[in-house]
Amino acid sequence: MFLSKLVITNALMLILFLSMYESKGASNSSGSLSVVNGANINPPLAHQKVNVSVYYDSLCQSCAQFIIRDLKNVFDSNLISIMNLRLVPWAKAYINKTNSSISCQNGPDECELNSLESCALNLWHKVDIQYELINCFEFLAIKGTIKKWKEYCLDPLGLPKELFLNCFNMGNGTQLGKTYIDQIAHLSPSPSFVPWVVVNNQPVGKDYANFAHYVCKAYRGVAVPQVCKSPLK
Numbered sequence: 484m485f486l487s488k489l490v491i492t493n494a495l496m497l498i499l500f501l502s503m504y505e506s507k508g509a510s511n512s513s514g515s516l517s518v519v520n521g522a523n524i525n526p527p528l529a530h531q532k533v534n535v536s537v538y539y540d541s542l543c544q545s546c547a548q549f550i551i552r553d554l555k556n557v558f559d560s561n562l563i564s565i566m567n568l569r570l571v572p573w574a575k576a577y578i579n580k581t582n583s584s585i586s587c588q589n590g591p592d593e594c595e596l597n598s599l600e601s602c603a604l605n606l607w608h609k610v611d612i613q614y615e616l617i618n619c620f621e622f623l624a625i626k627g628t629i630k631k632w633k634e635y636c637l638d639p640l641g642l643p644k645e646l647f648l649n650c651f652n653m654g655n656g657t658q659l660g661k662t663y664i665d666q667i668a669h670l671s672p673s674p675s676f677v678p679w680v681v682v683n684n685q686p687v688g689k690d691y692a693n694f695a696h697y698v699c700k701a702y703r704g705v706a707v708p709q710v711c712k713s714p715l716k
């Protein structure tokens with residue numbers, strides 16, 4: 484079913500994997516540090532948050548790396564506290580108007596994974612749960628073991644499987660895909676590559692790996708997270 488188009492050396496994956504665990508510990512210590520500094524005691528008002536949309540395709544390698552590495556930092560550094568993060572798969576998919584079937588940039592496997600991720604995004608509205616699932620899917624996709632998504636991604640989070648399987652198997656993920664494709668078609672300018680990161684309606688273009696900088700700059704609230712206070716690269 485899923486044949487991963489993503490090939491990364493095992494060594495690189497090991498580094499990624501280890502750094503995921505390392506940064507888990509670091510995140511907690513930096514989290515408590517900012518509380519000590521009094522920076523994050525009050526959550527910012529929702530309307531002050533910076534809107535960040537990430538348009539991507541599930542089997543695009545640069546997208547997977549962005550999700551696994553750069554978006555991980557958003558959660559570890561608590562930058563997420565000032566963001567409304569919206570993940571939008573199907574960025575480069577298109578609908579054949581003759582028979583209304585969807586084609587994906589990286590083939591049918593990608594359409595399948597996009598559907599899976601659409602179900603995750605629509606069944607669970609908490610961004611940290613959405614992220615954990617999609618991060619897990621992308622991680623497996625890179626390793627070429629996406630078939631293990633049930634036991635590796637769904638089970639550990641303790642999420643109700645029935646609902647998810649229902650969404651996926653009934654084709655709701657694909658239906659959602661049509662909605663996403665329609666939204667993407669209305670973007671101006673339209674994405675010229677992926678991941679396409681938009682911060683408060685402004686695409687950051689090729690500088691997407693550095694998007695935290697744009698988020699900090701756009702933020703107008705008072706609960707500035709520590710990560711925005713340290714010098715950004």
Ligand SMILES: *[C@@H]1O[C@H](CO)[C@@H](O)[C@H](O)[C@H]1NC(C)=O
Nearest residue numbers: 507508510511512513514515
């Ligand atoms: C983070 O640290 C706090 C206090 O040091 C602890 O209570 C909490 O369980 C830790 N959270 C995680 C996710 O490790």
Ligand SMILES: *[C@@H]1O[C@H](CO)[C@@H](O)[C@H](O)[C@H]1NC(C)=O
Nearest residue numbers: 578579580581582583584586
């Ligand atoms: C769209 O689907 C029709 C009918 O299956 C097919 O003949 C046509 O080549 C497709 N168009 C594209 C652009 O894939």
Ligand SMILES: *[C@@H]1O[C@H](CO)[C@@H](O)[C@H](O)[C@H]1NC(C)=O
Nearest residue numbers: 579580581582583584585586
């Ligand atoms: C639509 O056309 C595509 C491309 O020609 C084909 O692969 C697909 O099976 C068709 N889908 C449906 C629902 O007929």
Ligand SMILES: *[C@@H]1O[C@H](CO)[C@@H](O)[C@H](O)[C@H]1NC(C)=O
Nearest residue numbers: 646647649650651653654655
């Ligand atoms: C799937 O779509 C159908 C029809 O639109 C809807 O009734 C059902 O609740 C959806 N299921 C899930 C799990 O989203």
Ligand SMILES: *[C@@H]1O[C@H](CO)[C@@H](O)[C@H](O)[C@H]1NC(C)=O
Nearest residue numbers: 530532533534567682683684
């Ligand atoms: C962020 O998105 C919300 C909801 O879509 C919207 O109401 C708000 O105006 C947006 N904020 C900015 C700064 O664009």
